[in-house]
Amino acid sequence: MFVLDVSGIGCGSCISKITKAIHALDSEARVLVDRAAGKVNVESSENPERVRAAVETLGFPSKISA
Ligand SMILES: [Cu+2]
Known part of the structure; x- marks a missing residue:
């Protein structure tokens, strides 16, 4: 698992966009978005840097x- 610090997650629509983009890289990924904390927890074998870039x-x- 890895965690991204993500700025600008304003609403549920942002959360679903982020989740969809990660699932486009790895359909099996588990994605948990903590909007208040600006954290996205990702359980995936995909390269973290590729997920971050997406x-x-x-x-x-x-x-x-870190
Ligand atoms: Cu939004």
């Missing part, structure tokens, strides 16, 4: 949480 492409500045 989320950022949607317009949400993202970094891999």
Whole structure:
């Protein structure tokens, strides 16, 4: 599992966009978005950097949480 710090998650629609983008990379991924904390927990064998880039492409500045 890895965690992304994601800015600008404003509403449920943002959450579903982010979730869909991650599922496009790995349909089996488990995605848990904590909107208040700006954290996206991802359980996936996909490369974290690829997932981060996919989320950022949607317009949400993202970094891999240390
Ligand atoms: Cu939104």
